[in-house]
Amino acid sequence: MLALKERNNQAFGFLYDNYAGALYSIIKQIITDNNELASDVLQEVFINIWRKIETYDQTKGRLFTWMLNIARNASIDMLRSKGYQNSQKNQELPDNVYKGGVSQTTQQNVDNIGLKKVLEKLKPEHRVLVELAYFKGFTHEEIADMMSIPLGTVKTRIRNALLQLREYLK
Amino acid sequence: MNLKDYIESGIIESYVMGLATESERAEFERLCAQYPELVAARRKFEESIEASAKEQALPTPPEVKVKIFEAIGKSAPSSLGSTSSNPPKIHTMENSKSPARGPGMLRFAAAAAVILLIGMVWLYFQAKQQNQDLVKENDGLKIQRDTAQNILNRIVQEQKQAIGDPNTTVVNMVGTKSAPKSSANVYWDSASSSVYLVVKNMPQLPNDQQYQLWALIDGKPNDLGVFDATNEKLILKMKNTKKAQAFAITIEKRGGSPSPTLEKMQSMGKATQTQ
Numbered sequence: 001m002l003a004l005k006e007r008n009n010q011a012f013g014f015l016y017d018n019y020a021g022a023l024y025s026i027i028k029q030i031i032t033d034n035n036e037l038a039s040d041v042l043q044e045v046f047i048n049i050w051r052k053i054e055t056y057d058q059t060k061g062r063l064f065t066w067m068l069n070i071a072r073n074a075s076i077d078m079l080r081s082k083g084y085q086n087s088q089k090n091q092e093l094p095d096n097v098y099k100g101g102v103s104q105t106t107q108q109n110v111d112n113i114g115l116k117k118v119l120e121k122l123k124p125e126h127r128v129l130v131e132l133a134y135f136k137g138f139t140h141e142e143i144a145d146m147m148s149i150p151l152g153t154v155k156t157r158i159r160n161a162l163l164q165l166r167e168y169l170k
Numbered sequence: 171m172n173l174k175d176y177i178e179s180g181i182i183e184s185y186v187m188g189l190a191t192e193s194e195r196a197e198f199e200r201l202c203a204q205y206p207e208l209v210a211a212r213r214k215f216e217e218s219i220e221a222s223a224k225e226q227a228l229p230t231p232p233e234v235k236v237k238i239f240e241a242i243g244k245s246a247p248s249s250l251g252s253t254s255s256n257p258p259k260i261h262t263m264e265n266s267k268s269p270a271r272g273p274g275m276l277r278f279a280a281a282a283a284v285i286l287l288i289g290m291v292w293l294y295f296q297a298k299q300q301n302q303d304l305v306k307e308n309d310g311l312k313i314q315r316d317t318a319q320n321i322l323n324r325i326v327q328e329q330k331q332a333i334g335d336p337n338t339t340v341v342n343m344v345g346t347k348s349a350p351k352s353s354a355n356v357y358w359d360s361a362s363s364s365v366y367l368v369v370k371n372m373p374q375l376p377n378d379q380q381y382q383l384w385a386l387i388d389g390k391p392n393d394l395g396v397f398d399a400t401n402e403k404l405i406l407k408m409k410n411t412k413k414a415q416a417f418a419i420t421i422e423k424r425g426g427s428p429s430p431t432l433e434k435m436q437s438m439g440k441a442t443q444t445q
Contacts, residue, residue, distance in 0.1 A: 020235070158180070160180065162187065163183060
């Protein structure tokens, strides 16, 4: 950890090699349909990790948790950005026209990877809430508004869903 | 509060996954500092998330790593298992005019550049450090102007640190009958023989007169230097003395006298060493 805080090049390379794939997976579960923007986010995430490493506080959780939340937040920010909204319009073009090549092989069905796969096991009414909260970044209040259910219910269902998730992850 | 219920409430998962509200987070962090079981449960969930995420890792676009290291201003270190960042060396006949020197020089130049960079970074931090030291010193002077006592304590502290336990003796100089209000402190460090004088209250003297500090060694006065009482809170570094049973301050003609005028003794204090 000390080495990282001293911005040790080698340590950062190691960090990348070890975690980039896992973080890229979560990024792609949020930015499901644009490999180019997903890899932009991955890049931004690691630059942020590098810049903010001093602010990581061990008492608040594991390093991976910290990085995962940076990745999730950056992905959701991207999801809501103008650039992303615009790119959505271009999506009407056939995918392989401008993406082409290697990346296509990783464009698997994202519903079958990572947490989303685990989410499949949840009850639909629970799943949709976790989907909205975790992968779309909506607040509990926004979800309550959207779905016209009481805030308390949203909270309880999400909590319950997360508890089930914990069991599935074991 | 029932900790078990709290642990089973889903708060850990909300917290770790970044879904907890600001107040929930604050409460959770506060309780974590209190209950190791809670931290252990959090850690367990974090580990399972991490394991799952790593299991589900996707291959990353190879250019991303290069771009990241470009952005942070360093070259990407070669990684195990990554072939792209460590291309095999191929010597062709065409460019082998100096086959050993070509790549060798390049590597040498790269190494030199790295060393130069390290040197520059080092210099930068040196300069920064020096600047910080100057700022600190400046602050120190401001403090000295305000509270002489503080800075003196700091000097004593520093000396204690430097020498170990130097047995600094603080001698409280009390006024004599002829000058009951006079007071000063002598800080005598018997290890380094340094003597510091803090003038707390010494009456102003006519221009042709000065105070003189004496160390009494085996009954004989030894001159430790003269001082004015122009500034009330003043620290003075006096002459060193290895021995002293007591200190005394007298009023003498400007420049001091070889021996004290005892009837003009202003204050006196015993240096009781507890060694």
